[in-house]
Amino acid sequence: ETSKENDAALELLEIRPADRVLEIGFGHGRSVASAAKLTRGGLVAGVDFSPSMVAMARRRSAATRRQLRKKQRALEALGKVEFGFVKDPEAARHIVRKCLDWKSAQLAQLGHWDPFQRQDIRDFLVDHFSAEAGKDTWVACLKLDGVPLAAACGFASRREWLLYQMSMDGDRGAQCSPGTQLLLNLMSSCIEAGVGRLDLSLGDEAYKFEWCDEHSELLISTMPLTIKGLAVHTVIRAQAAAQKWLASNERL
Numbered sequence: 397e398t399s400k401e402n403d404a405a406l407e408l409l410e411i412r413p414a415d416r417v418l419e420i421g422f423g424h425g426r427s428v429a430s431a432a433k434l435t436r437g438g439l440v441a442g443v444d445f446s447p448s449m450v451a452m453a454r455r456r457s458a459a460t461r462r463q464l465r466k467k468q469r470a471l472e473a474l475g476k477v478e479f480g481f482v483k484d485p486e487a488a489r490h491i492v493r494k495c496l497d498w499k500s501a502q503l504a505q506l507g508h509w510d511p512f513q514r515q516d517i518r519d520f521l522v523d524h525f526s527a528e529a530g531k532d533t534w535v536a537c538l539k540l541d542g543v544p545l546a547a548a549c550g551f552a553s554r555r556e557w558l559l560y561q562m563s564m565d566g567d568r569g570a571q572c573s574p575g576t577q578l579l580l581n582l583m584s585s586c587i588e589a590g591v592g593r594l595d596l597s598l599g600d601e602a603y604k605f606e607w608c609d610e611h612s613e614l615l616i617s618t619m620p621l622t623i624k625g626l627a628v629h630t631v632i633r634a635q636a637a638a639q640k641w642l643a644s645n646e647r648l
Contacts, residue, residue, distance in 0.1 A: 402427045406434070418442065464576070471572035475541035479581040482537055483530035491537050492525045493518075495547035498563035505566075525549045525560075536585075538564075538578040546574040548582065556593040557586055 406427065411417060411434040422428045422442030432440040471477055482488045496512045503510040512518050529535045534557065538546040546564035550557055559582075564575040586594045620626035 402430070406430055416440075421445070464573075464580070467572045468577060471540070471569055471574065471577060474569055474572070477577075478539045478542075479578065480537060480539075481530070481585070482535040485526045485529065488526035488529040488535045489522050491535050491544060491547050492522045492549055494544050495549055495561055495563050496521065498547070498565060499561055501566060502563060521549075536578065536582055538574055538581065540569055540574075543568075545569055546578040548578060550597075555591060556595065557591050558595040559597050 409417075411431055413434070415434075416439045417431045419428050419431065419440075419442040422444050423446075425442070428440055428442040482491050496518055500510050500512050503512075512521075525533045525535055532552060534550055534552050536548045537544050544565070545568055546562070548559060548562035550559045550561075552558075562575055562578065564570070564578070583594060620629040
């Protein structure tokens with residue numbers, strides 16, 4: 397086992413988010429996986445001449461798929477599971493409201509600012525996504541025994557879909573990761589429809605870094621105009637630097 401040496405090598409490389417990394421002789425595949433977490437906007441690949449090592453690395457990937465299938469079976473054991481797109485305007489309004497309600501509850505639990513508290517913002521989003529559902533927007537829902545369990549809404553074009561919001565019921569079936577299962581169905585639908593790109597939009601959620609094959613690092617630009625603004629500017633820059641450092645430090 398060479399985990400300590402591998403970790404030391406990764407630190408010495410000082411891999412940055414946009415780097416392109418090739419490991420020759422990746423062995424068990426742990427270092428490739430670790431490098432992939434650091435290169436969120438780049439590319440990581442590996443080669444190995446040993447069939448047994450390649451098989452081991454594949455088993456690591458297969459373990460993730462087995463865990464997803466296990467959760468799918470667990471959810472199906474709770475009742476009838478259905479996924480579909482909602483095109484009826486009134487039904488779409490109901491699902492979008494659910495999606496925003498669950499998102500608000502999640503943000504409150506995390507202590508984050510909730511933009512959906514404002515009624516005018518909620519009304520605008522509900523009206524827009526329900527009126528254009530099946531045209532320029534889409535509304536998707538995962539149901540358990542006919543009751544919504546997870547929901548998502550986004551924008552659509554012929555070649556690209558953009559996920560705007562996705563949320564789930566925090567009480568029912570949460571241990572089965574219904575949000576992840578909804579996303580799996582959404583990705584399958586994109587493939588079947590010939591959509592070339594599914595944009596998971598802004599966010600630093602772990603699943604986005606694990607599932608996406610492209611990442612764009614965002615820039616934060618502020619210009620203080622007052623003394624108070626200078627203080628806020630300093631805090632924002634410090635927070636951004638801390639988040640970037642934490643994201644690049646695998647030990648944390």
